[in-house]
Amino acid sequence: MPFSTPPFIVAIPARYGSSRLPGKPLRLLGDKPLIVHVVGRALCAGADQVVVATDDARIAEALTGLDVTVCMTDPALASGSDRIAACAAELGWHDDTIVVNLQGDEPFAPVAGIRTVVDALAENDAQMATLATPLHQACQLFDPNCVKLVRDRRGHALYFTRAPVPWARDAFVEDREQLPGRVPFLRHIGIYAYRAGFLRLYSSLEPTPLERTEALEQLRALEHGYAIIAALSPEVFPPGIDTHEDLERAQARYKEMHP
Numbered sequence: 001m002p003f004s005t006p007p008f009i010v011a012i013p014a015r016y017g018s019s020r021l022p023g024k025p026l027r028l029l030g031d032k033p034l035i036v037h038v039v040g041r042a043l044c045a046g047a048d049q050v051v052v053a054t055d056d057a058r059i060a061e062a063l064t065g066l067d068v069t070v071c072m073t074d075p076a077l078a079s080g081s082d083r084i085a086a087c088a089a090e091l092g093w094h095d096d097t098i099v100v101n102l103q104g105d106e107p108f109a110p111v112a113g114i115r116t117v118v119d120a121l122a123e124n125d126a127q128m129a130t131l132a133t134p135l136h137q138a139c140q141l142f143d144p145n146c147v148k149l150v151r152d153r154r155g156h157a158l159y160f161t162r163a164p165v166p167w168a169r170d171a172f173v174e175d176r177e178q179l180p181g182r183v184p185f186l187r188h189i190g191i192y193a194y195r196a197g198f199l200r201l202y203s204s205l206e207p208t209p210l211e212r213t214e215a216l217e218q219l220r221a222l223e224h225g226y227a228i229i230a231a232l233s234p235e236v237f238p239p240g241i242d243t244h245e246d247l248e249r250a251q252a253r254y255k256e257m258h259p
Contacts, residue, residue, distance in 0.1 A: 005046070005119055005122075006098060006122050007098070008048065008098040008099070009047060009048060009049045009098070009099045010042035010050050011050075011101055012042065012051065012052045012103070013054075013080030013081075013083045014054045014104035015054070015055055015056075015083075015104075016058065017056075020243050021241070024104070024241065029254050035059060035063065036062065038103075038104055038105070038109070039066055041106070041107070041108070041109045041110075042100075042114065045114035045115055047100070050069070051068070051070075051087050052068055052070050053071045053073045053084055054073065071087040071090055071091070073086045074086065078207060078217075080103065080217070081194075081203065081217055082203050086203075088200060089200065095197030096195055098118055099193065099195070100118060100192070101191065103191065105240040106190075106237070107250065108238045108253065109191070110233075110234075112235050113189070117131050117191050117192070120231035126228055127194060127198045127228070128193070128194045128198070128221055128228040128229070129231065130157070130190075130229075130230050130231075131189040131191055131231055131232070131237070132189060132230045132231070132232055133186065133187050133232065135185040136185075137179070138176060141164045141179060141185060145242070147161070147188040148161055148163070148185070148186060148187060149186050149188045149230055150165055150184075150186070151184075151186070151230050155231060156229055157222065157227075159222070160188055160214070160222075166185070168180045188230075198226070202220065205221075208220050209223070210223055238250075238253065
C-alpha cells in the first residue's frame with residue numbers, strides 16, 4: 001500500500017519588522033499581500049489547519065475572511081520556530097501533531113514540497129524534517145544568503161552553513177567559477193516539519209553558539225543533539241523574498257503565471 005501523507009498543520013511565521021524589507025508580509029504581489037499568497041499555498045497542500053503567527057495587527061487584518069487562524073505573538077521571540085511554539089501552547093496542539101513551518105516569504109511554495117516534508121518526518125525517526133535541492137551554480141555556493149547543507153548517507157543533516165560546503169579542495173585551486181561534477185552541493189530550503197511536542201522542547205532549548213554565529217535557527221537542534229532529516233524536494237522551490245530585488249523578480253514571475 002502506498003504511503004499516505006498524514007494529517008498536518010501549516011504554521012506561517014509572519015513578522016512585520018523585516019530589516020531588509022520592512023512590512024514584508026503586506027507587500028503586494030499582484031493585487032494581494034504576500035502573506036495571503038503563502039496562506040493559499042498551505043491551503044492547497046491540504047493542511048488541516050493553517051495558522052499565521054504574527055506580531056502585528058495589520059497582518060492579522062489582511063487575513064480577514066480567509067480560512068486561517070491568527071495567533072498574535074511576542075515581537076521579542078528569537079525565531080519563527082519560537083513563534084510557532086507559542087501558537088502550539090495557545091492552541092493546545094497534541095504532542096504528536098505534525099506541524100509544518102512554512103516561511104511567510106514563500107508565495108510560490110510547491111504543494112508537493114510541503115507534503116514531502118511532512119512525509120519525511122512521518123517516515124523517519126528524526127525530530128525535525130526539512131528540504132534540500134541540488135545546487136548547480138558557483139555564485140550560489142559562494143553567496144552567504146544561500147544556505148548550504150551536508151548530509152550523511154541516510155539523509156540526516158550534518159551541518160547547515162552560509163559558507164561554501166563541501167569544499168572541493170583540488171577543483172577550487174584551479175577554478176571557482178564552475179562547480180565540479182559529482183559533488184553533492186545542496187541548497188537548503190527553509191521549510192521544516194516537527195511534532196508539536198518537539199516544537200515545545202525546541203523553544204525551551206538554550207540558543208547555541210553556532211546558531212548565533214550563522215544566524216540559522218536549525219543549528220540549535222543539531223547542537224543540542226537532535227536529528228534533522230533533509231529530504232530532496234520533488235519540485236523547484238523558487239527563492240524566498242528577502243529584498244526589494246527579490247520582490248521585483250517575484251512580481252515578474254507572478255505576471256508570467258497570471259498574464
